[in-house]
Amino acid sequence: MVEVSGEELYQWRNQSIELAIAADVPSKEVDWLLQKVTTLDALHLRLGTFKKKPSIKLSNSLPQLTELWQKRVEDRLPVQYLVGRSFWRDWEFKVSQQVLIPRPETELVIDIIQNVVRDPLQQENISQQQETHWVDLGTGSGAIAIGLATCLPTAIVHAVDISDQALKIAQENAQIAQLSAKIIFYQGNWWQPLQQLQGKVAGMVSNPPYIPTAELPHLQPEVFLHEPHLALDGGEDGLAAIRYLIAESPKYLVSGGIWLIEIMAGQAQAVTKLLKDQSEYEQVEIIPDLAGIERFILAHRV
Ligand SMILES: C[S@@+](CC[C@H](N)C(=O)[O-])C[C@H]1O[C@@H](n2cnc3c(N)ncnc32)[C@H](O)[C@@H]1O
Known part of the structure; x- marks a missing residue:
């Protein structure tokens, strides 16, 4: 577990969204990754309310997250494989590169x-x-x-x-x-x-x-x-x-x-x-x- 300030995470998110837009990757996928590595939910991420928090726990360091996000934008790895999860009907299923992402x-x-x-x-x-x-x-x-x-x-x-x-x-x-x-x-x-x-x-x-x-x-x-x-x-x-x-x-x-x-x-x-x-x-x-x-x-x- 790693701790970063809300401001640091806010900056990281903004930079990653810019990378996504430049690479024509849906920018909302940045939040899917952040939901996987923090306890923040979609709404707090979108509204940026976490920015003022003195400390946020992350399961990966920011450089590790950057490396993961590069796999998405540069190697075109689907975000579902990145986070190991995919939503289908009422479920959140586990996925890996051994299975098709259910459509x-x-x-x-x-x-x-x-x-x-x-x-x-x-x-x-x-x-x-x-x-x-x-x-x-x-x-x-x-x-x-x-x-x-x-x-x-x-x-x-x-x-x-x-x-x-x-x-x-x-x-x-x-x-x-x-x-x-x-x-x-x-x-x-x-x-x-x-x-x-x-x-x-x-x-x-x-x-x-x-x-x-x-x-x-x-x-x-x-x-x-x-x-x-x-x-x-x-x-x-x-x-x-x-x-x-x-x-x-x-x-x-x-x-x-x-x-x-x-x-x-x-x-x-x-x-x-x-x-x-x-x-x-x-x-x-x-x-x-x-x-x-x-x-x-x-x-x-x-
Ligand atoms: C298009 S995917 C569908 C996966 C899943 N049913 C879905 O809808 O997301 C096709 C699946 O068929 C499997 N498959 C390919 N050849 C097969 C075979 N000869 N016998 C059984 N399964 C096979 C693949 O491993 C793959 O999991």
């Missing part, structure tokens, strides 16, 4: 599922059974699995990722959300660790890697340089994992079971066609995100 648009996946299971036509298949099996394939930080476990009271959620390191973070996040008892984690390739669930799954949700390989270097440097390519790279046309999920899922889903994935802008028509060609799906629906971008594909097992 705000992905939050809608949980709302879509909530709407579908509330639909009386779907209830017979899904929500009235005593115990239902739901699957989150490519769980990363565990965000979707945790969201499903919260909104589906009778569900056991099976969360799979190929990355052991991601699974460790997901397990910690399930503990943070106090939902460890409802989620089972598996390391492996998509459906492969879930053979025992063939014909038993009420719903599969996935936010798979969907960026075409050649587009990766054109992503924002924050994403391309620091987020795991395993979470981004969808192969030559971006659809490698999606094709697999379309082909394999019917073996596992109950009749009427839900198939829901997130996609990238511009992929909706191709994914819809793949699903229709498979002939084991019905009620294929394209759902936009809040920005109006075709972002999710929902289908049901025949």
